[in-house]
Amino acid sequence: MLGKKRLVVDEAWCKGCGICAAFCPKEVLEIKHEKVQIKAPEKCIFCAQCELRCPDYAIYLVNVEE
Amino acid sequence: MPSDLIHEYMRIDHLPQIWCPGCGNGVIMHDVATAIHELIEDPDTPCNRDDFVIVSGIGCSSRAAGYLDFNSIHTTHGRAIGFATGIKLANPKLHVIVLTGDGDCSAIGGNHLIHAARRNIDLSVIVFNNDIYGMTGGQYSPTTPNGDKATTAPYGNVDRPFDIANLATGAGASFSARGDVFHARETISIIKQAILHKGFSLVDVYAICPTYYGRKNKKGDAVEMLKWQKENLVPTSKFYHMSEEERAGKKMIGILSYNDYPEYTAEYAKVIEASQKKGKK
DSSP: OOOOEEEEEOGGGOOOOOHHHHHOTTOOEEEETTEEEESOGGGOOOOOHHHHHOTTOOEEEEEOOO | OOOHHHHHHBOGGGOSOOSOTTOTHHHHHHHHHHHHHHHHHOTTSOOOGGGEEEEEOSSTGGGHHHHBOSEEEEOOTTOHHHHHHHHHHHOTTSEEEEEEEHHIIIIITHHHHHHHHHHTOSEEEEEEEOSEETTTTOEEOTTSOTTOOBTTBTTOOOSOOOOHHHHHHHHTOSEEEEEESSOHHHHHHHHHHHHHSSSOEEEEEEOOOIIIIIHHTTOOSHHHHHHHHHHHEEEHHHHTTSOHHHHTTOEEEEEEEEOOOOOHHHHHHHHHHHHHHHHHO
16 A cells, blocks of 8 residues: 655755646646746645656655654 | 655755756656666665666766766766776676767767677666757757757758667667657666666667757757657557557657677676686696
8 A cells, every 4th residue: 555645846956847747647736936836736646757757856755654 | 855766866965956947867867866776676686776887978968977876987078988898897797877968979989889889798878868969059969850950050950860779789789779758667667677688788868958959949848848759759569559650750769679699798707717727727
């Protein structure tokens, strides 16, 4: 069984390229003021496509302690 | 605080990396780190991080050797494969991974590439192929498509491009593959297979350079360039089931050629053994 996960953004490392937001299958993300924002966290399905394609390692999933 | 993977395998005091916004190099470097991590974690492939050596040449992509926290060496332009050959011969147990760009690998280091492939020495060459010289300002490289623009080809490139994966096969490499930035999961799997392969393996990874190649050729931003990859680069399993019409304009990603040629350091060990026997007589 997969544990609970949470999406984390490191704004300082984000360059605002928009790759994560463009390929998010659930439109969870948006780019505002050249930084990624988690617009709809409740829609996230934790597929990690954003983490896989972020060139700057600024967005990723972490395991949440139960 | 970055993700556990980045924290474990990269020199985080050197991050964030200096590549342009939307540059594909960061994704490919992540693919390499993930591939190594998965091999270390898999009990079927016993290895630890000190079994890996990262060797790079010069160019945007070659900075990756500085970011990846392994035994690593950032060498001179075009000579990464030469240095890697020496490292592999000195200690054949190591997984020697060369990170290089299209120019570093196929222009400046073209001779090293073809002869390492011909010898079939067990190196894994990962080419960050962005079709241009990014670091020096957007000059055309040996992989810039015919007719495309670059700083040094303002009216379009007259040259015909290399297909680096096929070049490696033609030169004798026993494993040749193609990956890209969009299909990250597939590319990680290909890189793992390249590392495990005993012989010369090359993975030609289609990178994206939105700053120079993309802008000069009106290919749009990083997102548009990745959409092109999504629509036009097709994994081998799917490609084989497509009709001729469906294949038009599309390229295959995956393992393109595979052969069971003798590996160079293993052959060399036989020479050492034979000469030592002769010396004892």
